[in-house]
Every structure is written in structure tokens, then in C-alpha cells.
Amino acid sequence: MTTTTTAPYLDPTAPEDARVDDLLARLTLAEKVSLMAGAAAFSLTAIPRLSVPSLRMTDGPTGVRSNTGEAATVFPVGVAIAATWNPALAREVAAAIAREAKALGEHVVLAPTINIVRTPIWGRNFETYSEDPLLAAELAIGYVDGLQGEGVGASLKHYAVNNQEHKRLVVSAEVDERTLREVYTSAFERVVKASNPWTVMASYNKVGGTYASENPLLLTQMLKDEWGYDGVVVSDWGAVHSTAPAANAGLDLEMPGPAKWFGDKLLAAVQSGEVSETQIDAAARRLVRLMVRVGLLDGAPRPGGELRSQSHRAIARRAAEEAIVLLKNDGDLLPLSKTATRSVAVIGPNAAASRLQGGGSSRVNPGRRATPLGSLRDLLGESAEVLFAEGVDSEPVPPMAQGRMFSPTKARDAAGLQAEHFVSADFSGEPFKTGVERHLAKWVSTMTDAPRQPLGSIRWTGWFWPAKDGPHELSVRGDGDVTVLLEGEALITPDTPSTDDRYDLGGSNALRRTAAVELVAGRGYPIQIDYVWAPARDESHFETFSLGVRQPSGTMDEAVALARAADVAVVVVGSASNTEAEGYDREDIELPGAQNALVEAVLAANPRTVVVVNAGSPMNLPWADKVPAILVSWLTGEEGPDALAAVLFGDAAPSGRLPVTFPRRNEDNPSFPHYPGGDSADYGEGLFVGYRHFDRAGARPLYPFGHGLTYTAFAYEGLAAPATARAGERVEATVTLRNTGARPGKETVQLYVAPRAPSVERPAKELKAFSKVELAAEETRTVTLTLDAGAFSYCQVGQGWVAEPGDYDLLVGASATDIRLKATVRLG
Ligand code: BGC
Numbered sequence: 001m002t003t004t005t006t007a008p009y010l011d012p013t014a015p016e017d018a019r020v021d022d023l024l025a026r027l028t029l030a031e032k033v034s035l036m037a038g039a040a041a042f043s044l045t046a047i048p049r050l051s052v053p054s055l056r057m058t059d060g061p062t063g064v065r066s067n068t069g070e071a072a073t074v075f076p077v078g079v080a081i082a083a084t085w086n087p088a089l090a091r092e093v094a095a096a097i098a099r100e101a102k103a104l105g106e107h108v109v110l111a112p113t114i115n116i117v118r119t120p121i122w123g124r125n126f127e128t129y130s131e132d133p134l135l136a137a138e139l140a141i142g143y144v145d146g147l148q149g150e151g152v153g154a155s156l157k158h159y160a161v162n163n164q165e166h167k168r169l170v171v172s173a174e175v176d177e178r179t180l181r182e183v184y185t186s187a188f189e190r191v192v193k194a195s196n197p198w199t200v201m202a203s204y205n206k207v208g209g210t211y212a213s214e215n216p217l218l219l220t221q222m223l224k225d226e227w228g229y230d231g232v233v234v235s236d237w238g239a240v241h242s243t244a245p246a247a248n249a250g251l252d253l254e255m256p257g258p259a260k261w262f263g264d265k266l267l268a269a270v271q272s273g274e275v276s277e278t279q280i281d282a283a284a285r286r287l288v289r290l291m292v293r294v295g296l297l298d299g300a301p302r303p304g305g306e307l308r309s310q311s312h313r314a315i316a317r318r319a320a321e322e323a324i325v326l327l328k329n330d331g332d333l334l335p336l337s338k339t340a341t342r343s344v345a346v347i348g349p350n351a352a353a354s355r356l357q358g359g360g361s362s363r364v365n366p367g368r369r370a371t372p373l374g375s376l377r378d379l380l381g382e383s384a385e386v387l388f389a390e391g392v393d394s395e396p397v398p399p400m401a402q403g404r405m406f407s408p409t410k411a412r413d414a415a416g417l418q419a420e421h422f423v424s425a426d427f428s429g430e431p432f433k434t435g436v437e438r439h440l441a442k443w444v445s446t447m448t449d450a451p452r453q454p455l456g457s458i459r460w461t462g463w464f465w466p467a468k469d470g471p472h473e474l475s476v477r478g479d480g481d482v483t484v485l486l487e488g489e490a491l492i493t494p495d496t497p498s499t500d501d502r503y504d505l506g507g508s509n510a511l512r513r514t515a516a517v518e519l520v521a522g523r524g525y526p527i528q529i530d531y532v533w534a535p536a537r538d539e540s541h542f543e544t545f546s547l548g549v550r551q552p553s554g555t556m557d558e559a560v561a562l563a564r565a566a567d568v569a570v571v572v573v574g575s576a577s578n579t580e581a582e583g584y585d586r587e588d589i590e591l592p593g594a595q596n597a598l599v600e601a602v603l604a605a606n607p608r609t610v611v612v613v614n615a616g617s618p619m620n621l622p623w624a625d626k627v628p629a630i631l632v633s634w635l636t637g638e639e640g641p642d643a644l645a646a647v648l649f650g651d652a653a654p655s656g657r658l659p660v661t662f663p664r665r666n667e668d669n670p671s672f673p674h675y676p677g678g679d680s681a682d683y684g685e686g687l688f689v690g691y692r693h694f695d696r697a698g699a700r701p702l703y704p705f706g707h708g709l710t711y712t713a714f715a716y717e718g719l720a721a722p723a724t725a726r727a728g729e730r731v732e733a734t735v736t737l738r739n740t741g742a743r744p745g746k747e748t749v750q751l752y753v754a755p756r757a758p759s760v761e762r763p764a765k766e767l768k769a770f771s772k773v774e775l776a777a778e779e780t781r782t783v784t785l786t787l788d789a790g791a792f793s794y795c796q797v798g799q800g801w802v803a804e805p806g807d808y809d810l811l812v813g814a815s816a817t818d819i820r821l822k823a824t825v826r827l828g
Contacts, residue, residue, distance in 0.1 A: 007022060007026075008022040009022040009023035009026070009050075009288075009292075009297055010051065010297055010298075010299065012295075012297075012298040012299070016289065016292050016293070019288075019292045019297065020285060020288050020289050020292055023050070023052070023288050023291075023292075023297070024281070024284060024285055024288055026050055027047070027050075027284060027288075029267070029270065029277065029280065030267060031047055031050075032280050032281065032283075032284035033262065033263070033266050033267045033270065033280060034047070034263070035047075035253075035283075035284055035287045035288075036247075036252060036253055036254065036259075036262045036266060036280070036283055036284070036287065037253065037254040037255075037257050037258065037259030037260075037262040037263050037266075038253070038254065038255045038256050038257025038258065038259070039054055039257045039258065040256070040257050040258070041067070041237075041256040041257070042056060042057045042058060042067050042255075042256065043055065043056050043057070043257070044056075044057075044253070044257070044287075045257070051297075052291065052296070052297065053296060055107045055108070055290070055291055055294065055296050056105060056106045056107050056108070057106065057107065057108040057109075057110055057155070057234075057255075058101060058104070058106040058108070058109060058110065059109070059110045059111070059361045059362060060097060060109040060110055060111025060112065060362065061077075061078055061097075061109075061110075061111030061112045061113055061127065061143070061362055062074055062075055062076075062077050062078075062127075062357050062358075062362045062363070062364050062637065063075050063097055063100065063364035063637070064097060064100045064101050064104055064106065064109065064364065065361065065362065065363060065364050065365070066104050066364075066365060067106075068104075069365055070104060070307075070365065071308065071364075071365045071366060071367035072100045072104070072307065072308065072364050072365065072367070073096065073097075073100060073307075073308050073312045073313065073316055073364075073367070073637075073638065074316070074356050074357055074364045074366045074368075074637040074638040075093050075096070075097065075315075075316045075319060075637045076093075076316070076319045076320050076323050076634060076635070076636040076637045076640065077126045077127060077357050077358055077362070077616050077634065077635045077636075077637070078112065078113055078126065078127045078128045078129050079117075079125060079126050079127075079128065079129065079130075079616050079617070079634060079635075079659060079660065080319070080320070080323035080616070080634035080635060080636050080637075080640075080656075081093060081129065081139055081143070081319065081323065082129035082130045082135060082136065082139050082659035083322075083323040083324075083325055083632075083634060083656035083657060083658065083659050083708075084319060084322040084323050084655075084656060084772075085135070085656075085657050085659070085748045085770060085772050086142075086322055086772050087138045087139055087141060087142030088142060089142070089318065089319055089322060090139045090140075090142035090143045090146065091142035091143065091145050091146035091149075092146060092315050092318075092319075093143070093146065093315055093316070093319050094111075094112075094142070094143040094144070094145075094146025094147045094154075095146040095147070095149060095150050096146075096306075096311075096312045096315045096316075097109060097111075097146075097147065097152075098146065098147045098148075098149075098150035098151070098152035099150055099304055099305060099306040099307075099312070100305075100306065100307050100308070100312065101147075101152045102150065102151070102152060102302050102304055102305035102306075103305030103306055103307035104305075104307065106152070107152065107153060107294035107295075107296060108152065108153035108154070108155060108198065108199060108290075108294065109147055109152055109153070109154065109155070110155040110157065110201065110361075111143065111147075111154060111155060111157070111362075112129075112139075112140045112143040112144065112154065112156065112157075113127045113128040113129075113157055113158065113362075114128060114129055114136045114137070114139075114140045114156060114157070114187045114188065114191065115128045115157075115158060115160075115161075115162050115163055115184075115203075116128075116130070116131060116132075116133065116136065116163060116183055116184055116187070116689060117129075117130060117131040117163075117659075117660045117690065118131070118163040118164070118671050118683075118689055119163065119164060119585075119669055119671040119672070119675050120586075120589050120617055120618040120660070120662075120663060120666065120669050121585045121586040121587070121588065121589060121617070121666060121675075122163055122164050122165065122585055122586075122617075123165040123358075123360075123580060123581050123582055123583060123584050123585045123586065124165060124358070124360070124581075124582050125580070125616060125617040125618075125660070126357075126358035126580050126615075126616020126617060126634075126635055127358055127360070127362050127582070127616075129659060130659035130660060131659070131660050131661060131689055131690030131691070131705065132659070132690060132691070132705065132766075132767050133182075133183060133184075133186040133187040133190070134186075134187075134190070134766070134767050134768060135659055135767060135770070136187040136659075137186070137187040137190035137191050137194075138770075140156065140187065140191045140195075141190070141191055141194045141195045144156065144191060144195040144196075144197045145195050148195070148196075148197070148198065148293075150304060151293075151294060151295050151302060151304070152294065153197070153198035153199055153290060153293060153294050154195075154197040154198060154199065155197065155198075155199040155200065155201045155234060156188060156191055156192070156197040156199070156200045156201065157200070157201035157203070157236070158201055158202070158203035158204070158212075158236055159185075159188055159200050159201060159202055159203055159212060159218060159223070159233075160180070160184055160185050160188060160203060160207060160212060160218055161173035161175055161180065161184045161185075161203070161205065161207045161212075161683075162203035162204065162205050162212075163184075163681075164585055164675065164676060164681060165582065165583055165584050165585045166584075166585050166675075166676040166677075167676070167678075167679065167681075168204050168205055169204045169205075169238075169239075170204075170205070170206070170679060171205050171206065171677065171679060171680065171681050172205065172206035172207070172208065172209050172679060172680040172681070173205055173206065173207050173208070173680075173681050173683060174208065174209075174680050174681060174682050174683060175207070175208070175683035176683075176686060177795075177797045178686075178687070178794075178795050178796075178797050179683060179686045179687050180207070181222075181795040181797075182687055182794065182795045183687055183689055185218075185222065188200070188223070189222075189227055192223065192227045192228075192229050193227055193228070196229070196230070196231065197231060198231045198232065198289075198290050198293050198294070199231055199232045199233070199234050199253075199290065200223060200229065200231060200232075200233050200234070201233075201234050201235070201236055202215075202218070202219060202233055202234070202235050202236060202239060202251060203236055203239065204236050204238075204239045209680075211239070211240075211241050211242075211246075212239065213235045213236070213239045213240050213241065213246050213249075213251050214240075214241065214242050214245040214246040214249045214251065215249055216248070216249040216250065219233050219249050219250030219251060220249060220250035223250070224250055230286065230289065231286060231289070231290065232252045232253055232286045232287055232289075232290045233250055233251050233252045233253070233286075234252065234253040234255055235251055235253065235254050235255050236255075237255055237256050237361075238256070240254045240260065240261045240262070241261070242261060243261045243262065243265045243266055243269050243274075243275075244269045244274040244275050246261060246262075247262070247266055247269065247275045247279055247280070247283070248274075248275060248279060251283075252283040252286050252287060253283075253287065266280075308367050313638075313639060316637050316638060316639040317639035317642060317643055319636075319637070319639075320636035320637055320639045320640045320642075320643035320644075321643040321646060321647060321652040321654075321655075322655050322656060322746070323634055323636050323643075323656045324631055324632065324633050324634070324636070324643060324644065324647050324654045324655075324656050325631065325632040325634075325654060325656035325657060325658055325707075325708040326629075326630075326631055326647075326654040326656075326708060326709040326710060326711075327621075327624070327630040327631065327632060327703055327707070327708070327709070328624070328627075328628070328629060328630050328709065329628070329629050329709055329711075330628040330629065331628060332711075333608060333610065333628045333629040334610060334629045334631075334647075334648065334650075334711070335647070335648065335649055335650025335653075335711060336568055336610075336648055336649050336650070337649075337650075338379075338380065338383060338384075338649050338650075339383075340567075341380075341383075341384050341567050341568060341649075342384055342385065342567055343384055343385040343386075343387065343565070343566040343567050343568075344376060344380070344384055344385070344386045344387070344566055344567065344568055344569075344570060345387055345388075345389065345559075345562040345563045345565070345566035345568070345569040345570070345602075345606070346372060346373045346376055346386055346387065346388050346389075346570050346572065347388070347389050347390075347391050347559045347562065347563060347569055347570065347571045347572070347598070347602055348390070348391055348392075348559075348571045348572040348573050348595070348598065348612075349390055349391065349392060349393060349394040349395075349553070349572075349573070349574075349576070349593065349595065350372070350394075350572040350573060350574045350575075350612075350614040351371070351372050351373050351388060351390070351570070351571075351572040352371050352372075352373045352374075352388055352390065353371060353577070354366070354369040354370060354371050354641070355574060355575065355577070355614050355635060356369075356370075356635055356636070356637050356638055356640055356641075357635050357637065358575075358580045358581055358582070358616050358635055359578060359580065359581025359582060359583070360581050360582020360583055361582055362582070366638050367638070368638045369638070370638060370639070370640070370641035370642060371641055372570070372572045372612065372614075372633075372641045372644055372645070373386065373388050374641065375641035375642045375644065375645040376570070376645045376648070378642070378645070379642075379645040379646065379649060379651070380649070384567075385566075387562050387566065388562075389554050389558045389559040389561075389562045389563075390553050390554035390559070391554055391555070391556055391558070391559035391571075391598040391601075391602070392553065392554075392556060392559075392593050392594045392595060392597070392598045393550070393553035393593060394573075394576045394591070394592045394593035394594075394595055395550060395576045395577060395578075395592070395593070396501075396503060396576060396578075396579065396592055396593070397475065397477075397501055397503050397504075397512060397514075397548060397550075397578070398473045398474065398475040398514060398548030398549055398550035399548055399549070399550065399576070399577040399578060400440070400441050400504060400546055400547070400548055400577065400578065401440045401441075401546075401547040401548060401549045402549075403415040403416040403437075403438025403439065403440070404438075405464060405465060405466075405467070405549060406440075406462050406463065406464055406465065406527070407462055407463045407465065407524070408436045408461075408462040408463075409462065409463070410463055410524055412463065412465065412524065414436055415436075415438050416436045416437050416438035416439075416440075416462070417436070417437060417440065417460040417461060417462040417527070417529070418434070418435075418436055418437075418460065418461050418462050419433075419434060419435055419436070419437040419458060419459070419460050420433075420434050420458065420459045421433040421434070421455060421457075421458050422455075422456050422457045422458070422459070423455070423456050424456045424457060425456035425457050425532050425533065426456070426457065426532075427457050427459050427530065437460065440460070440529075440546065440547040441504065441505055441544070441545070441546035441547070442505075442544060442545045442546070443505060443544055444478070444480070444533055444543045444544060444545050455533050456532070456533055457530065457531060457532045457533060458529075458530075458531045458533075458545075459528065459529070459530050459531070460527075460528070460529040460531075461526075461527070461528045461529075462526075462527060463524040463525060463526055463527065464486070464524070464525045464526075464527040465522070465523070465524055465525075466519040466520065466521050466522075466523070466525070466551070467521055467551065468521050468551050468552045469519070469520055469521045469552070470518065470519070470552030471516055471517070471518055471552055472516070472517055472518070472519050472549065472550060472551060472552065473514050473515070473516050473517075473548070473549070473550035474486075474491060474492065474514070474515055474517065474547070474548065474549055474550075475492075475512050475513060475514035475515070475547070475548040475549075475550075476492055476512070476513050476529070476531075476545070476546070476547055476548070477501070477503075477504055477510050477511065477512040477513075477544070477545070477546045477547075477548065478510055478511065478531070478543060478544055478545035478546065479510050479511055479534050479535070479536050479537050479543055480531055480532050480533045480534040480543060480545060481494040481531070481532040481534065482494065482513065482529065482530065482531050482532075482545070483529070483530045484515070484527070484528070484529050484530075485526075485527065485528040485529075485530075486517065486525055486526070486527055487525055487526055488526065491515045491517060492513050492514075492515045494513075496513040496514075496515060497513070498511040498512060498513045499511070499512050499514070500512070502583075502584040503578040503579070503581075503584070504544065504546045504548075504578055505544040505546060505583070508536065508537075510536070510537075510543075510544060512548075514548075529547065531545055556594075556597070556598060556601055559598060559601070559602060560601050560602060560604075560605045561605075563602040563605040563606040563609070564605040564606060566606065567608065568606070568608045568609070568610065569602050569603075569605070569606045569608065569609045569610070570609075570610045570612060570648065571598065571599055571602050571609060571610070571611045571612065572612045572614055572633075573591050573595040573598070573599060573611060573612070573613060573614065574591065574595075574612075574613055574614030574615040574619070574633075575592070575614065575615040575616065575617075575635075576592045576593070579592050580615065580616050580617060580635075585676070586617065588620075588666050589617070589618055589619055589620045589663070589665070589666045590619070590620050591615075591619055591620070591621075596622055596623060599611055599623045599627065600623055600626075603623065603626060603627055607628070608628070609627055609628065609629075610627075610628070610629040610630070610631065610648065611623075611627050611629070611630045611631070612630075612631045612632075612633050612644060612648075613630065613631070613632045613633065614633050614634070614635070615632075615634070615635070616634055616635045617660075618660055618661065618662040618663060619662070620662075620663075620664060620665065620666075620702070621662070621702060624702060624703075631644070631647065631648075631654065632656070632658070634656075650711065653710050653711045653712070653743065653744070653745050653746070654708065654709070654710055654711070655708070655710055655745070655746035655747075655748070655772070656708050657706050657707060657708035657748050657815070658703055658704070658705055658706060658707050658708060658815075659705070660690065660705065661690050661691055661694060661701045661703070661704060661705045661816075662701055662702045662703040662704075663694075663701050663702060664701065664702045668699060668701065669693075670685035670688050670689060670690075670693035671683075671685055671689070673685075687761075687762075687763055688763065690705055691704060691705040691706075691816040692763035692764070692766070694816075695763065695764040695765060695816070696763070696764060700817070704815045704816045704817040704818075705767075705815065705816040706748070706750050706767070706813075706814070706815035706816045706818075707814075707815040707816075707817075707818070708748070708815075710745045710746065710747070711741070711743050711745060712739055712740070712741030712742070712743045712744070712745035712777065713739075713740050713741050714737055714738065714739055714740065714745070714747045714775070714814070715737070715738040715740050716735055716736070716737060716749070716812060716813070716814075716820035716821050717735070717736040717737075717738065717821075718734075718735065718736040718821075719733060719734075719735045719810070719812050719821035719822070719823045720733065720734045720735075720823070721733035721734075721810050721823040721825055722825060723824070723825065723826060724825065724826045724827075724828055725825050725826070725827055725828070726827070726828055727789075727792065727803040727805065727827055727828070728789045728803065729789060730786055730787060730788055730789060731786075731787040731791070731825060732784055732785070732786050732787070733751060733769075733784070733785045733787070733810055733812070733823065734782050734783065734784050734785070735749060735782070735783050735785070735812050735821060736780060736781070736782055736783075737749060737773065737775065737780070737781050737782075737783050738775075738778075738779070738780040738781075739775035739776065739777055739778055739779050739780075740778070741777060741778075742777050742778075743777055744774065744775065744776045744777055745774070745775060746772055746773065746774045746775075747772070747773060747775065747814070748770055748771070748772045748814070749770060749771050749772075749773065749783050749785065749812060749813075749814075750767060750769075750770045750812070750813055750814065750815070750816075751767070751768055751769040751770065751785040751787070751810060751811070751812050752765035752766060752767055752768065752810075752811040752812075752813075752816070752819070753765065753766055753768045753787065753791055753792060753808055753809075753810060753811075754766075754808065754809040754810075754811055755792070755804070755806065755807075755808050756806060756807040756808065756809060756824070757806055757807065758794070758804060758806070759804060760794065760796075762794055765809075765811055765816075767816075768787050768791040769785040769786055769787055769791070770785070771783050771784070771785055785812070787810075789803075790803075792804070792808055792827055803827060804827070805827050805828055806826070806827060807824055807825070807826050807827075808824065808825050808826075808827060809822055809823070809824050810822065810823045810824070810825060
């Protein structure tokens with residue numbers, strides 16, 4: 001018998017600290033430095049000498065955005081998770097995402113996004129949680145615990161003050177320190193202390209003139225020293241701008257790899273004394289700890305991987321159901337009756353579309369593309385006629401082409417076009433890469449297998465198969481020169497007039513050239529696209545190329561006729577395919593295209609009209625007073641359309657609450673006078689973000705923070721709270737909640753703390769506790785709301801969190817403007 005001794009760092013049964021100490025002691029300085037930068041786009045450096053494999057990271061938060069393009073379960077986006085007001089459900093979702101990450105061999109999921117929704121037009125509002133730091137933090141605690149409970153690392157992002165896409169790579173957020181701490185970093189602080197995410201991602205932007213990735217106040221003073229963080233600070237992808245300043249400020253990991261600012265430059269900075277070895281040791285210790293935590297050094301494949309399973313679909317479905325918000329329900333129009341409904345007119349540009357998630361790095365490749373129309377048909381079967389009319393086209397520009405519209409050969413036995421990539425700028429010579437490509441949208445600088453290969457031109461050839469008869473628009477977007485030949489005729493050339501637009505990939509404007517053409521459905525049209533690379537005009541961004549196709553849309557008249565003849569009309573409006581995405585902000589809070597006119601016309605034809613808002617951000621709903629029933633279905637992932645059908649017909653009850661205020665006009669949001677700014681963004685509204693602003697201004701939004709109805713009603717009675725409390729102690733309040741209706745339902749009880757006479761300016765009230773409970777019909781229950789020691793505090797710069805003695809009202813209610821009960825606590 002032979003015995004082998006396993007080195008402690010490779011021994012899964014050894015304590016974490018012992019493993020970390022052991023591996024750290026074996027690393028050379030150069031190896032430590034090598035760990036501090038990625039090896040490739042989403043992987044870290046391996047150390048074969050010590051059997052240390054490469055750690056892999058992948059995007060979230062909506063699911064696993066597989067780096068190899070594999071389909072994964074698409075869960076509801078961030079704002080929809082927040083609308084559940086259910087941290088336990090966020091935890092279940094994240095645990096499922098972690099199991100999918102493990103099935104795909106990933107160790108860290110780059111999620112959750114917890115930045116504050118400061119302006120309703122931020123392009124990434126869908127991806128994040130809320131305008132309120134407490135709500136955002138509680139959901140994120142659930143999410144981080146869910147991921148890490150399965151042994152997969154979280155990345156709390158984007159730290160910090162990353163609240164707009166406009167100039168996101170360079171803008172400096174100018175925010176006073178009290179607002180920084182109370183509004184923009186307090187969710188980070190809470191999550192770091194409660195759940196210890198194994199990584200935190202430093203954002204692209206500057207804060208107070210210094211890039212977040214080299215900001216000692218954020219990375220070292222606050223995060224590591226004050227909050228005691230022991231994990232890894234990773235840069236957002238391409239967010240590093242320096243070597244010694246970044247390393248000395250506390251950045252532990254530069255991404256993506258290979259190193260641009262760390263690597264050899266960092267080693268040289270250590271050798272020249274600009275960065276101390278102690279600093280490198282500290283960073284390497286954190287990185288090694290991460291490896292131990294994610295099981296990278298455990299040898300055997302990690303147990304518990306599971307991809308696109310029925311149980312994950314069931315979790316996605318429950319999360320979608322709990323996210324849907326019922327804004328109004330006059331005359332109890334909802335739920336619709338399955339037995340009495342004979343015909344449903346399903347109308348709108350999003351009714352037959354799979355608008356499941358937002359655009360950008362969080363986009364998961366869906367394995368299932370449900371639509372509201374399809375899900376309603378599935379639910380109702382033969383019992384009702386479910387008819388569809390698009391009504392209007394909401395796309396501001398031709399939406400991105402789908403691979404299935406094309407085939408490489410006339411036989412149409414595959415989807416996509418045949419591609420040839422050339423080094424030359426004129427398609428001459430042998431192509432260095434060929435193959436069928438389904439995605440006709442490219443980050444041109446990074447798309448090749450050999451990223452360093454100079455790229456000159458690409459030619460795509462094959463057949464285009466229109467699905468509808470009538471006028472089409474084809475467009476190409478990018479700063480390179482593009483020629484599109486359809487049936488051998490030049491449809492678009494570099495001389496075609498261009499417009500400058502923000503939509504699609506990139507994050508900076510690019511030129512779009514569009515041409516109209518009449519086409520016949522079912523016929524194959526030979527197509528050739530010749531693309532000649534040019535540098536993006538804006539040097540901070542990659543050149544991107546995309547092909548757009550606008551198909552013929554239905555008409556308003558068809559929609560009106562359909563609505564008039566049906567028992568009920570369900571109008572699904574919302575974001576267009578590319579109006580909510582990372583990389584750019586929205587222009588305003590209006591529904592794109594003529595969707596408002598469509599709602600008005602359908603309503604005039606059928607008073608039994610339900611409007612569903614399929615978007616990830618606040619929208620102006622100018623017809624809200626007239627329409628009897630409105631649901632916000634958000635972007636609820638691949639099970640979202642089924643969940644919507646279930647809610648419409650009462651198989652599920654809506655229980656979502658708005659995690660963001662819906663203002664009436666973009667001008668009413670407090671950041672409006674300051675947005676977008678130039679190279680600096682003035683956070684001049686200070687603490688008064690979201691409902692904190694509406695309270696101060698005495699203004700009524702369209703729908704307030706926290707609002708949401710269900711199919712039953714609740715009475716709030718008997719708020720009990722101690723009359724006095726000592727600062728620094730927890731305070732418990734109880735309230736008796738009664739379901740007064742005949743159906744079971746879920747209610748989210750909210751507790752806001754309102755200081756009576758603060759010595760400094762403070763928001764009139766702030767959410768400090770909430771509880772979502774389910775009650776059977778006519779059930780009564782005592783709900784306990786716990787205020788932690790910080791619930792009464794504000795941030796006194798230089799002093800930290802201070803709970804001033806005095807009287808505080810505890811306001812308990814069903815939304816920020818629907819306060820039902822009040823008690824007063826004297827804090828001594
Ligand atoms: C995004 C991050 C993302 C990263 C990697 C960045 O552009 O801001 O949220 O995790 O890319 O894809």
C-alpha cells in the first residue's frame with residue numbers, strides 16, 4: 001500500500017485559511033502578479049506547475065450567459081426579481097443559476113447588478129433592482145446567498161455610482177459623500193456585510209474625478225477597511241486605466257485578459273517600488289481565497305450541475321408570476337373567466353414577440369421563445385378563439401436580423417449565411433476564416449478566433465427568405481463600408497444616405513443605412529453582404545456591424561376590428577427589440593412608436609381592454625386613467641409569457657410591487673435637470689432619488705413606489721411598536737393583516753421610518769422593513785417587521801452612521817403613498 005500526501009491547498013477537507021496560506025506560500029512573485037489579470041476574456045490565469053486550473057467567469061444576472069453560446073434558462077430580469085419583493089425567491093433563482101453555471105463549468109457569475117435606478121431612462125434599469133437601497137440590498141442578499149450556497153461566486157456590481165450608460169466609460173459621477181454613502185453605496189455595504197460576495201466589480205465610471213477601478217476611497221477605505229471585505233475586487237471589462245494607481249487603490253483583478261495594465265507592467269511597478277510586495281500579497285491572497293471558495297482546487301468535478309431542467313423552469317415560472325404587477329383593476333375586470341370568455345383579441349407589437357430580457361452582457365441565449373399570444377393559446381386551447389393583430393410597429397429602426405431568415409444555400413437546410421473573413425480590405429486572397437454564421441451582429445474587433453488577426457473585410461452570401469408579403473426595410477449599421485446585393489442588385493452601398501443612431505451593439509452611435517424593398521413571402525432571394533472594416537469613429541468603443549430587417553407590420557384598423565368583435569382585448573405594449581439595453585440610455589419614458597394611439601383606439605372599440613406593459617423600466621402610460629386594467633409584465637424571462645397568461649385568467653394572482661416609481665413625465669424625475677451632463681454627471685438631487693423626491697416635492701407620480709394590487713384585498717389593523725427604544729437596538733413592530741376577500745393572496749407590508757424633527761435635512765420617509773406574506777381567504781395574521789440598528793440612522797460624513805435621539809414615525813402601508821397605520825417611537 002502506498003500513501004500519498006496531498007498538499008493542504010489541494011485538500012478539500014482542509015480549512016479555508018490553511019489552504020490559502022499554503023498555496024500563497026508556494027507562489028512566486030511573478031505567479032502572484034499573473035493571477036491579478038485574466039488569461040482571456042472570461043478566464044483567469046492557470047498555474048500548471050501547481051495544478052491550479054483556470055478559474056472561469058460568466059455573465060449574469062438573468063441566467064448564465066454561456067461564453068460558448070449554449071442555451072440556459074432565462075429567468076426574470078433584475079427589476080422583475082425586485083418586483084417580487086421576495087428575497088427567498090431571489091435566492092432560489094440564483095441557486096438555480098448557480099447549478100446551471102456549474103453544468104457549464106463556470107465558477108463565478110457576474111451578478112447581481114444592484115445600482116440604484118436614478119433616472120427612468122437608464123438603459124440598464126431592467127438589469128438592476130430598485131431606486132431604494134434597502135429593497136435592492138435585501139434582494140441581492142438573497143441572490144448572493146443563493147449563488148454562493150451552491151459554491152458559485154457572485155460579483156456584486158457595478159461599484160459604484162454607475163447609473164447611466166451615457167458616457168459610462170469616462171463620466172465622473174459628482175456626488176456628495178453623504179449621498180454616496182446613503183444612496184449609492186449603502187446597498188453594497190449591506191450586502192457585503194450580510195452575504196460577503198466573493199467578488200465585487202469596480203465600475204467603468206469615475207467617482208469624484210477618479211476612476212472607480214483606481215479609487216482608494218471606494219476600494220480600500222470603504223469596502224475593504226470599513227466594511228471588512230475579504231473577497232476579490234475585479235474590474236469591469238476594460239475599466240482599468242492605470243497600473244500602480246489601480247493596484248495601490250485595491251484593485252485585485254484586471255479583466256478581461258490578457259493583461260493590459262497589470263501583468264508585466266505590474267511586475268515592473270513592483271520591481272521599481274511603485275507597488276509594494278505587500279500589496280501584491282494581499283491581492284493574491286484574495287484571489288487564492290476565491291479559488292478555494294469556488295472549489296477550483298478540489299480536483300473532482302463539482303457536484304450539482306443542472307441545466308435547463310424542469311425544476312429550473314418551474315422556479316423561473318414562479319418568479320415571473322410573483323413579479324407581475326397589477327397597477328389597476330377597475331370593476332374587477334381581471335381575472336378573466338376561462339369559461340365565459342369565448343374570444344380574446346391579442347393585440348400589439350409585443351403580443352407575438354418574445355420580449356423576455358434586455359440587451360447587452362446580461363442577455364442569455366434562450367432555449368425557449370414563448371410569446372403572450374402563444375401562451376394564451378396554450379392556456380385556453382379550444383375553449384376560446386385567440387386572435388392576433390400587431391396594430392403598429394414600434395421599432396425605431398429595423399430590428400436585428402434573425403439567423404432563421406437566411407440560409408447559406410438555396411436548399412434552406414441550415415440557418416444563417418456563409419461567411420468569409422479576409423485580411424485584405426477588398427475580399428482578395430484566401431479567407432482566414434469561413435463558416436455559416438447565424439448572428440449577423442458583430443463586435444468586429446473581437447469576433448475572430450484569432451483576435452490579433454488584422455481584419456480587412458467580410459463577405460456573407462446565401463439566401464434571404466421573407467416570411468411576409470409586402471414592403472421590407474433592410475439596414476446595415478456600423479462605421480465600416482457595406483454593400484448589400486439582393487438578387488445581384490445593389491440595394492445598399494456606402495453612398496446610401498446614412499443616419500446616426502444609438503441602437504444595437506456598441507454603446508456609441510454608429511452609421512445606419514436603410515433601403516426599402518417589396519418582397520414576396522416564401523421566396524428565396526440571393527443575398528450578398530460585403531463589409532469593409534473601418535475604425536469606429538468614437539475611439540473608446542469597438543466597431544460593430546449589424547444587419548437589420550423590418551418586416552411589414554399589421555395596421556391599426558385590423559387591430560380595432562379584431563378588438564370590436566372580441567369578448568376582451570389584451571394589448572401588449574412595451575419596449576421595442578432594442579430600446580432597453582446596456583450601452584445606451586432611452587431617449588424618454590414614452591412607449592416607442594404609436595403604441596399609445598393603439599391603446600386608445602382599441603379601448604374605444606372595446607371597453608373590456610386590458611393593457612400589459614412589457615418593459616423593464618418605468619413607462620409613461622397617458623391612457624392609464626381610462627383603461628380599466630393594467631398589468632406590468634416586465635421582462636420576465638422564458639416562462640414570463642406563460643406566467644402572464646396564468647395571471648390574466650386567474651390561475652395565478654399577481655403579487656408584484658413596483659420597485660421603482662412610475663413618473664408621469666420624464667421631467668418629473670429628480671435627476672432630469674442634471675442628466676446627462678458631459679464628462680461629469682452632477683448628482684445635484686442628492687438624497688432625493690425616486691419616492692424620496694416625490695415626497696419632498698409633494699408631487700404625485702403616475703404610480704408610486706411599492707404599489708401593486710392583487711385579486712383580493714387586505715385590511716391593516718393594530719400596529720404595535722414600542723413607545724421608546726435605545727439607539728443601536730433592533731425594534732420590532734407588529735401589524736395584524738386580514739385578507740378581506742374570497743381568494744387567497746399575497747400582500748407586501750411595507751414599513752417606512754419618518755424622522756419627526758431631524759437636525760439635518762433627511763428624506764420624509766425611507767423604507768426600512770418589508771414582509772411579503774400569503775393569506776388564505778379571510779385569514780388574519782400577525783406580521784412582524786424588524787427594524788435593524790441602522791434603520792434610524794443617517795450618514796454623518798466623517799462620523800459614520802448616526803442614529804439621532806428623537807421621535808420617529810413608523811408608517812406601515814401598501815405603497816409609498818398608501819400608508820395605513822402609524823406609530824411613534826422615541827429613540828433615546
Ligand atoms: C458590463 C458588465 C459585464 C462585463 C462582462 C461589461 O460591459 O458592464 O456588467 O459583467 O461587461 O461581460
